[in-house]
Amino acid sequence: MTLLDIRGLTVRTADGRTLVDDLSLTLGPGERLGVIGESGSGKSLTTLAVLGLLPEGMTATGSVELAGTQIVGATEKRLTTVRGRDAAIVFQEPLTALDPLMRVGRQLAEPLRGKRRLTGGALKRAVAEALEQVRLPEPDRIARAFPHEISGGQRQRVALAMALACEPKLLIADEPTTALDVSVQAEMLALIDTLVREREMAVLFVSHDLAVVAKVTDRALVMKDGRAVEEGTVERLVRAPREEYTKALVTSARRLESALDLRSAP
Amino acid sequence: MTPVLETRALETTTPVLELDDVALSYRGSAAPVVRDVSLTVRAGHSLALVGESGAGKTTLLRLLLGLARPTAGTVRFDGEPLALRDREQMRRFRRGVQCVFQDPYSSLDPRRRVGAIVAEPLRSLGIADRRTAAPKVAEALERVGLPADAARRYPHEFSGGQRQRIAIARATVCEPRVLLADEPVSALDVTTRVKIVDLLAELKQERGLTLVMVSHDLSVVASLCERTAVLERGGVVEQGDTARVLGDPAHPYTRRLVDSVPRLPG
Numbered sequence: 001m002t003l004l005d006i007r008g009l010t011v012r013t014a015d016g017r018t019l020v021d022d023l024s025l026t027l028g029p030g031e032r033l034g035v036i037g038e039s040g041s042g043k044s045l046t047t048l049a050v051l052g053l054l055p056e057g058m059t060a061t062g063s064v065e066l067a068g069t070q071i072v073g074a075t076e077k078r079l080t081t082v083r084g085r086d087a088a089i090v091f092q093e094p095l096t097a098l099d100p101l102m103r104v105g106r107q108l109a110e111p112l113r114g115k116r117r118l119t120g121g122a123l124k125r126a127v128a129e130a131l132e133q134v135r136l137p138e139p140d141r142i143a144r145a146f147p148h149e150i151s152g153g154q155r156q157r158v159a160l161a162m163a164l165a166c167e168p169k170l171l172i173a174d175e176p177t178t179a180l181d182v183s184v185q186a187e188m189l190a191l192i193d194t195l196v197r198e199r200e201m202a203v204l205f206v207s208h209d210l211a212v213v214a215k216v217t218d219r220a221l222v223m224k225d226g227r228a229v230e231e232g233t234v235e236r237l238v239r240a241p242r243e244e245y246t247k248a249l250v251t252s253a254r255r256l257e258s259a260l261d262l263r264s265a266p
Numbered sequence: 267m268t269p270v271l272e273t274r275a276l277e278t279t280t281p282v283l284e285l286d287d288v289a290l291s292y293r294g295s296a297a298p299v300v301r302d303v304s305l306t307v308r309a310g311h312s313l314a315l316v317g318e319s320g321a322g323k324t325t326l327l328r329l330l331l332g333l334a335r336p337t338a339g340t341v342r343f344d345g346e347p348l349a350l351r352d353r354e355q356m357r358r359f360r361r362g363v364q365c366v367f368q369d370p371y372s373s374l375d376p377r378r379r380v381g382a383i384v385a386e387p388l389r390s391l392g393i394a395d396r397r398t399a400a401p402k403v404a405e406a407l408e409r410v411g412l413p414a415d416a417a418r419r420y421p422h423e424f425s426g427g428q429r430q431r432i433a434i435a436r437a438t439v440c441e442p443r444v445l446l447a448d449e450p451v452s453a454l455d456v457t458t459r460v461k462i463v464d465l466l467a468e469l470k471q472e473r474g475l476t477l478v479m480v481s482h483d484l485s486v487v488a489s490l491c492e493r494t495a496v497l498e499r500g501g502v503v504e505q506g507d508t509a510r511v512l513g514d515p516a517h518p519y520t521r522r523l524v525d526s527v528p529r530l531p532g
Contacts, residue, residue, distance in 0.1 A: 038458075039455055181319055181482065182484075182523060183318065183522055183526040185526065186528070208456065209528070211528035211529055212528050214531050215528055235532060238530050238531055248457055249456065249457060252456045252459070254530065256459065256486065259489040260488050260524075260527065262488060262512055262513030
């Protein structure tokens with residue numbers, strides 16, 4: 001059984017430019033797949049297409065089946081039942097993902113109230129639990145805070161808590177740590193790994209950074225100019241890339257990384 | 267090399283830029299943004315300022331650029347205290363110290379042609395007029411690997427990496443001794459990032475340019491800078507030769523930074 005089945009997905013702009021070109025991928029329940037690509041590769045549009053969230057003016061053709069629901073061409077009403085429950089997304093910039101005028105607790109309560117039909121004391125407890133799950137200290141204080149009053153790393157944890165609120169079968173993470181400091185990034189990656197494992201969730205993890213993807217997924221798809229270039233285990237892609245583009249990507253990453261091998265040997 | 271010899275070798279030249287026990291606090295805020303920072307920038311010894319968000323990296327760069335005035339301590343240029351009202355000194359300073367910013371999309375005026383953008387420092391410093399600037403601009407563009415016809419085009423016609431080359435051409439057109447760069451490659455894709463790192467290394471090597479770079483990317487720092495200062499919450503926790511600081515950190519914060527960098531498998 002597949003959880004996510006993308007076949008021949010093509011995304012075009014209103015003026016006819018093709019941004020995602022005949023992309024296919026599948027993901028089973030509990031499976032993890034990394035999507036690696038540089039700017040303009042179409043990786044983010046692909047994730048948006050999975051939730052029917054493509055920007056206005058862009059059209060998707062082909063097939064995106066998420067937990068048995070055809071997303072391409074689905075009505076907004078149908079999509080609303082899918083989002084959050086079947087798949088939820090964490091974006092790169094938590095400051096734009098959260099409403100700046102609403103306290104964190106209230107934002108987190110929305111999906112819990114809407115999809116899990118919780119109210120009153122039960123809702124308040126669920127909010128606190130959701131914040132504890134993402135290892136936020138002092139959940140009561142965080143719940144009362146506005147997004148600008150907490151750090152970037154804490155905001156991204158809140159965004160993750162919101163994505164997990166309805167216990168989706170698939171977590172989509174689009175560059176979830178790119179805006180974070182490196183030590184915060186390390187904690188966030190470990191947290192995603194743990195939470196997803198505990199919940200046996202599937203993950204679609206999008207990043208431009210091979211080393212970051214390797215922390216969360218074993219398998220990855222490389223994209224360039226809207227097309228799938230190569231798919232395989234991260235280890236194989238890094239050790240023995242087959243396509244020229246993957247080679248260039250790995251060589252660049254290795255070149256930069258090798259500068260860090262300072263006096264590691266005595 | 268013993269530390270003593272190293273220090274002596276360094277002390278034989280006057281630093282180009284120097285921060286002497288500098289602090290900066292904003293009016294009304296309790297904690298200073300930077301405190302007790304002493305740093306020297308000597309010709310040929312490129313310096314990296316590393317640390318996480320809020321550590322004060324960019325503030326230090328602003329102090330070094332004369333864009334902010336310290337509330338305590340002294341900023342020196344060629345051994346003299348930087349006096350923002352001393353027009354003659356400021357002219358020498360602007361000629362000797364130029365800068366490049368993180369985002370090549372916002373740091374170039376979209377309404378001006380590349381040629382005029384790159385010629386700007388020549389004109390404002392009175393080094394060349396419209397006519398005599400042209401060959402210098404052409405040479406600067408060539409040096410950064412852009413085609414000669416780039417001068418007639420507009421910034422939007424270029425990719426992110428090419429725009430950063432334009433910004434570097436503008437900063438180097440007046441042959442400065444020091445280039446201050448705030449996260450010069452972090453907005454770029456990895457394959458582009460490697461190329462810009464190569465370009466900066468080449469400018470160091472061939473033009474004798476000294477870099478002062480703010481970066482959170484330790485591999486970029488290790489690729490380009492001989493010296494590294496690590497900042498945490500506005501103070502320098504550790505500074506010295508990059509190979510020593512990053513290869514064998516003495517401070518736990520530096521160690522945590524180094525250990526957090528995700529590495530490629532294999």
